[in-house]
Amino acid sequence: xxxxxxxxxxxxxxxxxxxxxxxxxxxxxxxxxxxxxxxxxxxxxxxxxxxxxxxxxxxxxxxxxxxxxxxxxxxxxxxxxxxxxxxxxxxxxxxxxxxxxxxxxxxxxxxxxxxxxxxxxxxxxxxxxxxxxxxxxxxxxxxxxxxxxxxxxxxxxxxxxxxxxxxxxxxxxxxxxxxxxxxxxxxxxxxxxxxxxxxxxxxxxxxxxxxxxxxxxxxxxxxxxxxxxxxxxxxxxxxxxxxxxxxxxxxxxxxxxxxxxxxxxxxxxxxxxxx
Amino acid sequence: xxxxxxxxxxxxxxxxxxxxxxxxxxxxxxxxxxxxxxxxxxxxxxxxxxxxxxxxxxxxxxxxxxxxxxxxxxxxxxxxxxxxxxxxxxxxxxxxxxxxxxxxxxxxxxxxxxxxxxxxxxxxxxxxxxxxxxxxxxxxxxxxxxxxxxxxxxxxxxxxxxxxxxxxxxxxxxxxxxxxxxxxxxxxxxxxxxxxxxxxxxxxxxxxxxxxxxxxxxxxxxxxxxxxxxxxxxxxxxxxxxxxxxxxxxxxxxxxxxxxxxxxxxxxxxxxxxxxxxxxxxxxxxxxxxxx
Ligand SMILES: Nc1ncnc2c1ncn2[C@@H]1O[C@H](COP(=O)(O)OP(=O)(O)OP(=O)(O)O)[C@@H](O)[C@H]1O
Ligand SMILES: [Mg+2]
Numbered sequence: 001x002x003x004x005x006x007x008x009x010x011x012x013x014x015x016x017x018x019x020x021x022x023x024x025x026x027x028x029x030x031x032x033x034x035x036x037x038x039x040x041x042x043x044x045x046x047x048x049x050x051x052x053x054x055x056x057x058x059x060x061x062x063x064x065x066x067x068x069x070x071x072x073x074x075x076x077x078x079x080x081x082x083x084x085x086x087x088x089x090x091x092x093x094x095x096x097x098x099x100x101x102x103x104x105x106x107x108x109x110x111x112x113x114x115x116x117x118x119x120x121x122x123x124x125x126x127x128x129x130x131x132x133x134x135x136x137x138x139x140x141x142x143x144x145x146x147x148x149x150x151x152x153x154x155x156x157x158x159x160x161x162x163x164x165x166x167x168x169x170x171x172x173x174x175x176x177x178x179x180x181x182x183x184x185x186x187x188x189x190x191x192x193x194x195x196x197x198x199x200x201x202x203x204x205x206x207x208x209x210x211x212x213x214x215x216x217x218x219x220x221x222x223x224x225x226x227x228x229x230x231x232x233x234x235x236x237x238x239x240x241x242x243x244x245x246x247x248x249x250x251x252x253x254x255x256x257x258x259x260x261x262x263x264x265x266x267x268x269x270x271x272x273x274x275x
Numbered sequence: 276x277x278x279x280x281x282x283x284x285x286x287x288x289x290x291x292x293x294x295x296x297x298x299x300x301x302x303x304x305x306x307x308x309x310x311x312x313x314x315x316x317x318x319x320x321x322x323x324x325x326x327x328x329x330x331x332x333x334x335x336x337x338x339x340x341x342x343x344x345x346x347x348x349x350x351x352x353x354x355x356x357x358x359x360x361x362x363x364x365x366x367x368x369x370x371x372x373x374x375x376x377x378x379x380x381x382x383x384x385x386x387x388x389x390x391x392x393x394x395x396x397x398x399x400x401x402x403x404x405x406x407x408x409x410x411x412x413x414x415x416x417x418x419x420x421x422x423x424x425x426x427x428x429x430x431x432x433x434x435x436x437x438x439x440x441x442x443x444x445x446x447x448x449x450x451x452x453x454x455x456x457x458x459x460x461x462x463x464x465x466x467x468x469x470x471x472x473x474x475x476x477x478x479x480x481x482x483x484x485x486x487x488x489x490x491x492x493x494x495x496x497x498x499x500x501x502x503x504x505x506x507x508x509x510x511x512x513x514x515x516x517x518x519x520x521x522x523x524x525x526x527x528x529x530x531x532x533x534x535x536x537x538x539x540x541x542x543x544x545x546x547x548x549x550x551x552x553x554x555x556x557x558x559x560x561x562x563x564x565x566x567x
Pocket of ligand 2: 353354355483513
């Protein structure tokens with residue numbers, strides 16, 4: 001039943017996603033154009049999805065770069081250094097964080113982060129504060145609990161006798177962490193990052209609130225960009241005809257990106273069970 | 276509690292010498308040499324876990340290039356005493372060691388001594404083989420690398436030597452880097468762990484029931500290994516296997532549980548004497564299987 005529903009849903013998205021090419025006859029290569037001019041009433045309509053694809057990947061990449069060291073460091077601290085009572089508090093706290101609705105993150109970004117960037121870093125080009133960086137930072141915060149709790153589990157799963165073996169060889173605790181715990185948990189940590197990114201890829205609301213939503217190829221962290229999800233939600237109500245088909249195509253691209261992540265998680269998981 | 280240590284051979288008057296007895300006629304070959312310097316010493320050592328006394332008032336010494344076996348019923352504190360010598364008890368929350376532990380006459384628990392330095396000189400082989408999830412090569416090179424060895428040729432050399440010493444070289448030399456340490460058999464894993472310990476160039480090797488997870492053939496290999504390693508190292512081995520203690524050790528320490536549930540050292544003597552003519556009735560009962 002469930003499988004049938006999923007297959008039906010996927011089939012539907014694929015079918016709607018290819019309408020742009022099949023029905024409206026837009027060449028497939030056109031979606032790689034950097035120009036997004038969907039309004040059928042204006043001259044030279046072009047359905048270039050490159051700004052959205054690039055924007056999505058760019059926002060996610062910077063979010064991952066910011067979030068990974070923080071959350072892996074936090075997880076490592078919790079697993080290896082923190083006393084038991086701190087662990088007992090941190091664990092449920094993480095779960096609460098995961099549960100916070102994304103509009104709250106978006107609101108924090110909009111009312112605190114965006115003005116902060118505008119006021120203090122205007123000289124770096126953050127003229128409005130709405131920017132690639134703002135989107136990435138909000139996203140980084142949102143995926144932090146996810147990455148932290150999954151990597152924490154990976155660190156805790158490293159058998160205690162691996163640590164003892166290292167210490168018995170006369171290494172310091174830090175060496176045992178650096179050279180035994182980290183490599184052993186590496187696949188789990190990679191899975192954690194990809195899980196975080198999967199959450200990030202699908203996130204629309206919070207990012208849309210701070211990113212500025214300009215369909216341009218990201219070149220500067222200070223400038224507004226956009227992502228597939230925020231553009232879909234923004235255009236949904238206005239788009240008709242071919243424009244609407246283009247939104248479905250964007251949905252399909254998003255689906256493919258998520259699928260790639262799911263496959264990556266599977267692949268990493270397989271590597272781990274073999275080790 | 277203590278019997279004369281390093282006593283002269285007791286076998287001279289025995290009518291039919293067993294191979295063991297013959298060996299012990301040549302003390303300089305068996306680690307019974309009374310002139311050998313004391314490598315490890317425990318002086319009135321008691322260990323508690325929290326409020327609970329685990330083992331009390333242990334005094335013993337281990338001579339250089341000899342093998343000492345710890346035997347006794349479960350829970351009498353053999354592992355606990357063993358872990359004092361390389362300060363692995365430091366890692367157990369609530370563990371407190373009283374008394375004095377010496378390595379080459381120096382207090383191992385002195386404030387100026389770093390546990391890391393002690394553990395480099397005193398290696399530990401665990402009950403359950405615990406190779407790292409890395410290649411065989413990386414397992415053996417682990418210690419030297421952490422201690423600062425970078426040179427590839429020298430590392431290759433150390434790895435080969437340690438694996439040869441652990442009698443594993445011929446079995447693994449073709450896929451040192453390809454095979455994970457975890458893909459080896461249990462007995463091979465344990466020899467890999469021994470090689471890993473040897474590669475850090477220790478002076479003492481502690482073994483906590485190193486064969487309890489192994490089949491008889493793998494066990495025999497480890498025992499042969501111990502006999503060879505004795506020439507270069509001082510060894511203390513915990514074992515539940517009486518034959519093993521008899522086969523590999525020069526001297527044997529028998530521990531048991533006291534009335535207060537704390538372990539103590541009953542008797543320490545030449546292995547042959549412990550197994551044939553112990554001074555204490557408790558020892559006699561234990562080694563003859565009449566225990567409990
Ligand atoms: N990590 C620990 N924390 C608390 N108590 C411990 C710990 N390790 C050992 N003990 C206690 O100390 C006592 C001695 O244990 P130990 O492991 O030294 O005995 P053993 O002689 O090695 O036993 P076995 O033959 O079963 O290995 C036991 O009562 C045990 O419960
Ligand atoms: Mg034990």
